[in-house]
Amino acid sequence: MTNKFQIGSFQLMKSMNRSLILNIIRRHEPISRSEIAKLTKLTPPTVSNLVKELLQAGIVIEQKLGESSGGRKPTLLTLNGDNFHVVGLDVGSRSIKAIITTITGKLLVKKNFPLPPEVTKEMLLNFLKEAIHTIKQSGHINVDKIIGIGVAMHGIVDIEKGESIFAPNLDLQNIPIKEVLEKEFKMAVKVENDARAMSLGELWFGHGGSYNSFVCVNAGRGIGAGIVINGKLFHGSNCISGEIGHMIIDVNGPKCSCGNFGCLQAFASGPAIAEAVKKRIKMGYSGLISELAGNDPDKVTGELVYEAAKKGDQLCTAALEQAGHYLGIGLTNLIHTLNPDKIIIGGGVSNAQDFVFDAINRTVLQKAVTKPAKNTEILISKFGDDATVMGAVALILVELFSTRTAA
Template identity: 55%
Template structure:
């Protein structure tokens, strides 16, 4: 067999394996016969590949299925709880790390603050410590680790696994894939944090069950992950989804990027805080100081504003409402540009719930062009503070289950 034919055969075998794995993941418990019928692979091909998957323990035999006249078929399912993936969410303020099984169940988690003016050496050291902490706590299961996913703040070269530019950290050109594969001898996948969150939503969250979904991550900045036909869309130069830098108000505040009136200067977490501080400096009546630790206004956060709003503070409710309007304008632009099935809003600001969601929906209703556009489904992320880390886990799962 010549090299080209042998290579094609190995590729087809790998492709068929991925097809079967994904079928078991999505529809298990499932029989060999049903897999063959639905994938149009021959029964012997299915049996041979399933045998390999059983030997690897990635797939297990479970219950007996319903008989259609002969012997009851043995059903197959993913041995999800027997294999692990490590997920890291890096920056801009915190490093979050999780250990997850193949179902996205978080088995352990940790969070540490990233120091101001952190260096590349220090950041990489912190990330390595997070991974070592997980692996050393599971010494008996080291052979069950499949890979490490990294959701990195900023611009990422996905193919090479390099953090090209993390603007809030002011760091450039970190060869994360190379560093961590050498350190841990595991598959490493690196992606922008907003796109990682979008993939996590598609696999485990409110993006599940739809092929075209956009996840907007609203925290210290605003970024989006775009999933089209079930796949992440990155754009030619890997900057697709930088929706925080769409201009909403040409006379608005100056952004870190140098432009004026970017969406994130009006609707990201720091924008909420600035509006609150400006109002308080002008003597606006508010209970916000009651919710700040040590009564230090320099420590004011978006969560403090949310807590005050929950307690009935009108000023805080107005800030969140205005933020929702700005986000609604941005999301309307996204709807008119990409027309997704669903938009999921995640990140710290989304924790404000209906205080943010209601004005977003109202604004979309007012500004969208068509009845169908007005009805675009808007949902809040349900993955919580570790959503991006779970998205990082899904980067590895995509590699495992799809081709």
């Protein structure tokens, strides 16, 4: 059954002037009506009328009185963050991570749902629906407060249709995620590539908030990038911007899943790191990693390599440092092409930052062509493994707070 509160609140927030006011409140709260009028260039009566509607809907609340400039103390406004919730999904090749947050990004519930080794389109869509139904029923969440669902999906995504065009790690094509989920849950659904979603999460909640131009690199089972230019997400003409995992680093390198040879992903992704270690074990290496894998090279994973490296396995330490070196080459290419203010790294490989981060910085320092380029700030995402799913939440917030008028 359609929840009129959810749809009505979403539509109320989305009108242009209301979105403009909400965005100002979000960025400057607590803030007075007169300050909103100055920043938005709307007339004070218009601001008062729109704020009245937002107060009546419970989207905005009044707070303590502000400082007086001679007259009556102004009442300050803030977002009623706890009154509205968002579902975020990160769809990987092995699991679906699901969270519910407030519209201010406060985490309320988080759950992981494993996926079987092989799934069909229909199975995946059913798993998505099941994950959302399950998380809605957990943690004493008031489901009437949920106003939207954001989905971060690896591979090529048609953001207008909300369709996964190609999900290489699942070997699936043309998955109608938005259509199916909106029909099931009767609320707004936004779908985006995982790396681009991650960059939105950093823009809204993380390290990217104070920068106009930056790049987020999602390094896990694949490698992708989300590019923010002048505060806006860059998609490119065919929605394949940021596919840096298929940037060719060495034409004589190993074959990539895309069919080319020597892609960055074939050197520095989680599976590539594991593959490099497997080869050495098969050639006779018998260190700690062999014990952890039960002397079965096929049981070696990127996560296991990291565990062995933390316990001092030299092969695994060297493999992670080598991956950092290749990531550094890829980031140097990004710096030379886009010249971003900063680069933020997230995803599973970023968990091994103790082993990869120094190698990344050392490589950029060696290979970037100018001193400012060498000093490009490179950070690990503040959200770690949750960077992408927080980005999925941000997809709905962008939809709510976006305006055609610059604030």
